[in-house]
């Protein structure tokens with residue numbers, strides 16, 4: 240069957256333009272429309288660079304063409320953002336996040352040491368202490384927060400704030416959450432080039448309606464890469480906590496993590512180190528401790544680097560299980576695990592309050608050269 244451009248244009252007229260109060264076609268936002276048999280290619284403009292606006296535009300286009308023309312059509316949507324709109328978006332980078340009092344970045348040098356587990360449970364413990372908490376999963380290499388909060392199928396909504404369309408974070412267990420995993424398929428984000436990942440992160444932070452938060456917890460990817468630099472450029476991080484196991488290979492990377500935040504141009508206060516998987520106690524031998532990854536490695540590193548030690552977490556099967564079923568272990572009322580996470584949250588808040596008393600607010604990093612980055 241042959242399809243005509245006018246048929247498709249008529250369908251597209253049902254979609255509002257991203258700016259100007261008219262529809263896509265009348266706003267001149269459909270730049271090109273090509274039809275090859277049952278394939279349709281739509282080149283369209285989005286006046287907003289925001290990820291959720293672009294995603295909605297794509298979904299709307301697929302929907303109206305499938306519904307109003309033919310559901311068998313194969314549709315490709317290419318979205319272009321005019322340069323001026325990009326630049327407007329860049330201008331707002333770097334200011335404080337309105338309504339967000341403290342931003343804590345959770346980082347690790349090495350992957351798999353339990354950074355997301357700590358970030359998720361820290362968020363829960365802070366919430367249990369009565370604070371309002373947001374959690375941003377910026378781990379492009381393996382966004383695990385949606386799994387840990389059982390929201391893999393959730394998607395943020397859209398909310399109108401003072402005439403501007405903003406992302407409405409997903410809420411789970413009283414915590415407002417946005418994850419890079421909501422916007423990229425599991426194997427997609429890993430191959431994003433630095434600028435793409437940075438842009439996506441910037442949007443999670445800035446194009447969302449976070450409301451009033453005492454704490455925003457940022458789950459960073461492991462390592463010391465592009466996304467870390469983008470984060471410190473995007474928002475003023477109040478302080479960073481670094482998670483490591485006591486194993487030498489992890490400690491070497493944790494040291495690099497501390498060094499990164501301490502680089503002159505970055506200058507984010509390190510609130511402290513957390514030792515995860517510190518030991519294992521079999522339930523049938525409660526007096527025994529087995530130091531599977533070595534003993535006190537993180538404690539010793541804290542002393543060496545003169546960074547506060549925020550506490551330790553043993554290896555506990557229920558921590559892993561709780562993460563997998565999407566109900567963080569800190570929610571296990573009255574358990575040892577809940578107490579361990581609560582102690583860490585308390586120590587973190589103590590160090591944060593001390594930091595807020597002793598140091599001026601963090602300024603966003605304005606990196607113009609690579610000078611000073613050799614330590615990373």
Ligand SMILES: Nc1ncnc2c1ncn2[C@@H]1O[C@H](COP(=O)(O)OP(=O)(O)OP(=O)(O)O)[C@@H](O)[C@H]1O
Pocket residue numbers: 347349350351352353354355356357378380381383460461515516552553554555556558559560562563
């Ligand atoms: N203390 C612990 N006891 C038992 N299991 C744990 C503990 N900490 C983390 N785990 C488990 O280890 C695995 C890795 O943890 P997690 O995903 O938090 O690490 P990560 O450092 O965020 O990894 P990456 O950033 O590389 O994806 C998960 O299955 C998690 O449930």
